[in-house]
Amino acid sequence: MAVKVELSRAGPVLVARIEGEMDLAAAAQIREPIEQAWAGDGELRHLVLNLKGVTFLDSTGIAVILGRYRTVMARGGRVVVAAAPSRVRRMLELSGALRLLELADGEEEALRKLKPPPARAAARRRRRRGGAGR
Amino acid sequence: MNRGYGPPAGDWWDRPDAFWLSCPATPANVGFARAVVAAFAARLPFTLDEIEEIKLAVSEVVSNVVLHAYDVPGGPLRLGARVVDGLLEVVVEDDGRGIEDVAQAMQPGYSRLGEEHLGIGLTVAETYMSQLDIDSSPGVGTRVRMRKRPAAAAGT
Numbered sequence: 001m002a003v004k005v006e007l008s009r010a011g012p013v014l015v016a017r018i019e020g021e022m023d024l025a026a027a028a029q030i031r032e033p034i035e036q037a038w039a040g041d042g043e044l045r046h047l048v049l050n051l052k053g054v055t056f057l058d059s060t061g062i063a064v065i066l067g068r069y070r071t072v073m074a075r076g077g078r079v080v081v082a083a084a085p086s087r088v089r090r091m092l093e094l095s096g097a098l099r100l101l102e103l104a105d106g107e108e109e110a111l112r113k114l115k116p117p118p119a120r121a122a123a124r125r126r127r128r129r130g131g132a133g134r
Numbered sequence: 135m136n137r138g139y140g141p142p143a144g145d146w147w148d149r150p151d152a153f154w155l156s157c158p159a160t161p162a163n164v165g166f167a168r169a170v171v172a173a174f175a176a177r178l179p180f181t182l183d184e185i186e187e188i189k190l191a192v193s194e195v196v197s198n199v200v201l202h203a204y205d206v207p208g209g210p211l212r213l214g215a216r217v218v219d220g221l222l223e224v225v226v227e228d229d230g231r232g233i234e235d236v237a238q239a240m241q242p243g244y245s246r247l248g249e250e251h252l253g254i255g256l257t258v259a260e261t262y263m264s265q266l267d268i269d270s271s272p273g274v275g276t277r278v279r280m281r282k283r284p285a286a287a288a289g290t
Contacts, residue, residue: 024197025161056168058193059255060201066252087186094261095254 002026004053005033012045012077013114014038015107019053022061030064038071045077048110052083062095069100078102082110141214142225142277151177152216159199159211159228167213167226168192174215175222179286187262188222188282194255195226195278202246203230203276220287221264224280232272239268 003020016034020026038044047068051057069079082104084092092098104110141147141154153174157163168189175188192213199211212227233239240260245253260266263280270276 021165023161023193024164024200027161056189056193058190058197059252059258060193060197062254063252087183091190091258094258095252 003029005030007033007037009041009044010048010111012043013048013111014041014044014046015048015050015111017050017053017107021056022051022054022064023056023058024060027060027064030061031067034068035071045072045075046114047072047077047079048082048104048107048114049079050082050107050110051085051088052106054085054088057088057091059095062092062097066097066100078114080104080110080113082107141212142227146214146216149216149218152214154212154214156210156212158208159196159203159230160208161200163211164193164196164200167196167211170213171215171224175282178217178220178222179284180222180282181285184282184284188224191259191262191266191280191282192224192226194259195280198255199226199228199230199276201251203228205231218281220283222282222284224263224282225277226280227275227277229275232274232276233268233270234272236268236270 003018003022003026006017008015014034014037018030022030034047049065065081072079080102081092083106084103089103092101102113104113146152146154155170157166171192172185172189175185180188196211196213200207203209210229213225215222215224238244240256241253242257243253245251256266259280263282265281267279268276
């Protein structure tokens with residue numbers, strides 16, 4: 001059964017929407033377009049994997065996800081898994097992958113997570129002004 | 135296990151509910167194998183969640199055959215299932231390199247391949263099935279036998 005990968009970009013975030021069964025047969029079909037897009041754009045920093053359409057995930061599928069985690073880590077970025085159906089989430093838990101990945105209910109929440117929090121940005125501005133406002 | 139394409143010797147066909155098939159060990163046949171076993175398992179009172187667990191276990195074990203058994207992909211893969219005393223029994227066999235150290239292969243995090251292989255496949259299969267046994271001879275092949283009892287039938 002074929003897997004479908006749709007890529008888009010939101011600022012420094014690469015968003016991959018995956019549909020179908022994430023198994024050994026699908027591994028290369030998922031890995032290659034993501035790696036290609038990532039390598040071709042040095043501005044990309046984070047990855048969102050939207051798994052809403054994923055109907056099956058086994059350990060070879062998780063290996064593909066963790067392989068991309070390594071790619072993203074090399075640029076100091078983060079990986080957020082969005083909209084994972086409950087069975088997919090359970091498998092991610094069982095494998096221990098959630099120690100490395102972040103979860104979000106949907107793609108919007110994932111993108112929000114990856115934006116620097118305004119509070120911290122404000123704190124940075126305060127620090128730049130000379131440490132006032134503690 | 136070099137026994138051609140037939141089922142394990144003995145009483146395999148003594149049960150009315152049984153199948154046995156063979157196909158090349160290729161990535162495309164991983165999905166085929168779990169779909170066939172899932173369809174067969176539906177004749178026992180498994181819940182949908184349990185059927186998913188069976189699919190996962192079959193996927194992990196058959197993926198192992200594809201990834202590890204043969205130097206050149208596409209060697210023989212034999213798959214069968216039957217109903218034994220209300221349990222589902224699934225058997226996966228190959229004629230590949232075999233596993234030198236089964237206990238080590240069962241360890242979570244162990245993989246003879248490196249990067250992009252988690253080494254948790256057998257742990258996942260063991261977690262989701264009631265029982266998992268591996269019989270392997272280096273240079274001859276490997277047979278994995280898994281059993282699962284429907285939770286609905288527990289205590290009967």
